Amino acid sequence: MVNSNYSNIVYWLGDSLYLNITNRCSNRCYFCFRHYWNGIAGFNLKLREEPDPKRVIEDLKKHISRRRWVEVVFCGFGEPTVRLDCILEVARWIKRHYPGIRIRLDTNGHGLLLNPGRDVVRELKDAGVDAVSVSLNGHDEETYNKVCRPDFKDAYKSILEFIKRAKNESLDVEVTAVRIPEIDILKVHDLAANLGVKFRVREFIPCFY
Numbered sequence: 001m002v003n004s005n006y007s008n009i010v011y012w013l014g015d016s017l018y019l020n021i022t023n024r025c026s027n028r029c030y031f032c033f034r035h036y037w038n039g040i041a042g043f044n045l046k047l048r049e050e051p052d053p054k055r056v057i058e059d060l061k062k063h064i065s066r067r068r069w070v071e072v073v074f075c076g077f078g079e080p081t082v083r084l085d086c087i088l089e090v091a092r093w094i095k096r097h098y099p100g101i102r103i104r105l106d107t108n109g110h111g112l113l114l115n116p117g118r119d120v121v122r123e124l125k126d127a128g129v130d131a132v133s134v135s136l137n138g139h140d141e142e143t144y145n146k147v148c149r150p151d152f153k154d155a156y157k158s159i160l161e162f163i164k165r166a167k168n169e170s171l172d173v174e175v176t177a178v179r180i181p182e183i184d185i186l187k188v189h190d191l192a193a194n195l196g197v198k199f200r201v202r203e204f205i206p207c208f209y
């Protein structure tokens with residue numbers, strides 16, 4: 001049961017701690033989990049306001065020592081790279097105080113478009129981000145635009161560029177796609193293979209995550 005009186009910035013699933021730093025997103029995917037639920041596993045991910053980095057770190061301090069977490073993941077009810085500077089500050093804090101914990105960013109891959117003029121991938125790497133998991137819900141641009149309804153006209157091309165740059169920076173890169181009828185999973189798999197990165201299918205279970 002999700003507690004609607006309290007918004008969770010930090011939440012956890014298995015051995016991973018998750019950070020929910022924004023509810024803004026540059027996509028409007030028709031299958032988006034946010035259409036069905038206010039949160040996950042009893043955590044309320046609908047933020048009343050975006051927490052500043054200090055607040056994220058304060059919340060993180062309460063939970064990060066509670067057990068041996070394998071990783072901290074920037075992933076919530078929105079696209080984290082909308083708040084690049086927040087990611088960087090929090091990631092730097094984690095690496096300074098808990099260097100053994102892996103840091104992963106789950107992203108829609110729009111980071112370059114959301115932060116024009118910034119060397120986004122290099123900045124993520126320098127701040128201590130180890131891995132990126134990029135949602136690529138379309139085997140081509142037309143399908144992607146239909147399924148994800150991005151704010152940006154060139155989103156698909158930019159995502160591919162983001163993936164290439166992340167690989168060039170030696171980040172651990174994974175591409176994911178949701179199993180829905182519009183997407184040819186095999187083609188996304190092949191695309192990821194051609195880019196030299198891992199691929200993972202995410203099952204679509206409406207109203208049951």
Ligand code: SF4
Pocket residue numbers: 025026027028029031032033034077078079108135148
């Ligand atoms: S990219 Fe993720 S958060 Fe954004 S609309 Fe799509 S599924 Fe929802």
